[in-house]
Amino acid sequence: MNISYKERIASRLTLVTAMIVLVVFAIIYLVVDYTVIQNIDRELKLETDKHVGQIFLVEGEIRFAHKDEWQEMEHSQIQLNPIFIEIVDMQGNSMDKSPNLGENHLSFSLDRGEMNETLTLKTGGREVRQMQIPLRHSGRLEGYMLVAKSFEDARELLTNLRNILLLLYPGILISLFLSMRFLAGKSIQPIQKIIQKTNLISQSNLNERIPVAEPNDEIAQLTRSINELLARLEQAMTREKQFTSDASHELRTPLSVMRGTLEVLIRKPRSSEEYVEKIKMTLGSIDRMSEMIDQLLSLARVGKGKMVRDEVELISFTQNIAEQSAKESGREILVETNLSKPIFRLVNEKSLQMILNNLLQNAIKYSAPSTKILMQVGSHEGAPFILVKDEGKGMASESLAKIFDPFYRELDETGTTVQGTGLGLAIVRKLALESDIQVEVESEKGKGSSFRLIF
Numbered sequence: 001m002n003i004s005y006k007e008r009i010a011s012r013l014t015l016v017t018a019m020i021v022l023v024v025f026a027i028i029y030l031v032v033d034y035t036v037i038q039n040i041d042r043e044l045k046l047e048t049d050k051h052v053g054q055i056f057l058v059e060g061e062i063r064f065a066h067k068d069e070w071q072e073m074e075h076s077q078i079q080l081n082p083i084f085i086e087i088v089d090m091q092g093n094s095m096d097k098s099p100n101l102g103e104n105h106l107s108f109s110l111d112r113g114e115m116n117e118t119l120t121l122k123t124g125g126r127e128v129r130q131m132q133i134p135l136r137h138s139g140r141l142e143g144y145m146l147v148a149k150s151f152e153d154a155r156e157l158l159t160n161l162r163n164i165l166l167l168l169y170p171g172i173l174i175s176l177f178l179s180m181r182f183l184a185g186k187s188i189q190p191i192q193k194i195i196q197k198t199n200l201i202s203q204s205n206l207n208e209r210i211p212v213a214e215p216n217d218e219i220a221q222l223t224r225s226i227n228e229l230l231a232r233l234e235q236a237m238t239r240e241k242q243f244t245s246d247a248s249h250e251l252r253t254p255l256s257v258m259r260g261t262l263e264v265l266i267r268k269p270r271s272s273e274e275y276v277e278k279i280k281m282t283l284g285s286i287d288r289m290s291e292m293i294d295q296l297l298s299l300a301r302v303g304k305g306k307m308v309r310d311e312v313e314l315i316s317f318t319q320n321i322a323e324q325s326a327k328e329s330g331r332e333i334l335v336e337t338n339l340s341k342p343i344f345r346l347v348n349e350k351s352l353q354m355i356l357n358n359l360l361q362n363a364i365k366y367s368a369p370s371t372k373i374l375m376q377v378g379s380h381e382g383a384p385f386i387l388v389k390d391e392g393k394g395m396a397s398e399s400l401a402k403i404f405d406p407f408y409r410e411l412d413e414t415g416t417t418v419q420g421t422g423l424g425l426a427i428v429r430k431l432a433l434e435s436d437i438q439v440e441v442e443s444e445k446g447k448g449s450s451f452r453l454i455f
Helices: 005-052 067-071 152-187 189-199 218-267 272-301 314-329 349-365 424-434
Strands: 055-058 061-064 083-089 094-097 118-123 126-137 140-150 310-313 333-337 344-347 373-380 383-389 438-444 448-454
Touching: 005 083, 005 118, 005 126, 005 140, 005 152, 126 152, 152 189, 189 218, 218 272, 310 314, 310 349, 314 333, 314 349, 314 373, 314 383, 344 349, 349 373, 349 383, 349 424, 349 448, 424 438
Parallel strands: 333 373
Antiparallel strands: 055 061, 083 094, 083 140, 118 126, 126 140, 310 344, 373 383, 383 448, 438 448
16 A cells, blocks of 8 residues: 555554554653642551550450540541541451541451551452551550551542543544644655756656755755756766767768778779788778777676686786786886885776776877886875876877867877877766765877876
8 A cells, every 4th residue: 555655654643643642641640649648648647646545455355545536537437538447456347437437447367467557458348548557565566557548539530631632632643644644744845846846857858856845854865866857867978978979880881981991992903012902901990990990898897797806916017917007018017116025905907907908008109119108106105006198299288188188189289189099088087086086187299198007
């Protein structure tokens, strides 16, 4: 069964409040019950203290210090706050009692003889609060005085209080639920507006945003989070469209070259040298397409799998990469370090290898064969880094913000784009972000470039 969020809030708050009200009502009842009983017990104690020194049992005979106390109105009538007194011997046989008891007797128990405790008992169909006091003469226990007071008025008061609380409880719960439901509906109105506005946003209008409500509370924070999410989605969609457009354009160019070359070949018979030349041109286009497709696949795979990190010693790892790249390219690659001991970091080994290979390939591609390529492993302000530096063409300052965009290639001196796919640095940035590596670039036109990987 689907229950609205408003109903769930109202139900939960009502349940919690119901428990609190139940506890409060129980405390009220117990406090009133305790207060009433304490008052009656205090009156019984006063009555007991008043008579215990005036009534004596001497060899089975009752003697009074003041006989007129026994004739008080509260001992002879039962209409208003009656006090019941009965004197019994050691066996509980009644020796005398107050007139208001009539034919009834108070309850005697030998087990309660020395405890002086107060109990609620039944006497002749009447509920009373009773005490049992030992009577002594010359240090010897002669009998007991039973003192009781009617508990019926107190019981009626407690019963009425209980009934009133039981009647109020469901009424309070119903009122609470309706109030909570109304207030919950008012509270979630901003969320409903956010939902309505969000439902209107689609792929065609991702530039729209949800108005941020005042004050700056959780609803405003939620609105800002949704707006930030929409901004990220819009940027991702824009990058995807641009990437698709650029990829289509880059793949179309070698295909057009291949098509044009093949069309020229079939127009008329050619010499074997011409066939070889055109086939080599076609193979070059195929190689370029293969390289681009491989890099596109690499770019697509980044972030798809689980990033497994291993402990890598950066100095020896960099030296191995440099040796392998120097052997394949025939270029001189120097490795320097200002560290006196090995430095370890948790990184994905394949990702770091791909980052360094791409940076080295760019350094080799954009620098003269006679120049050296430098790799440095060091530490600056406690952060280890790897530096790849070349003495090549360098880049203009306005290009530094774009070099990590897919398919971006800077124009050379002739105004044409530099050869390549324009995907190497895009792969570097994506892998670096995934590996928590910061990439810093410094470059000057005609003096070379340096890429610093900060761990």
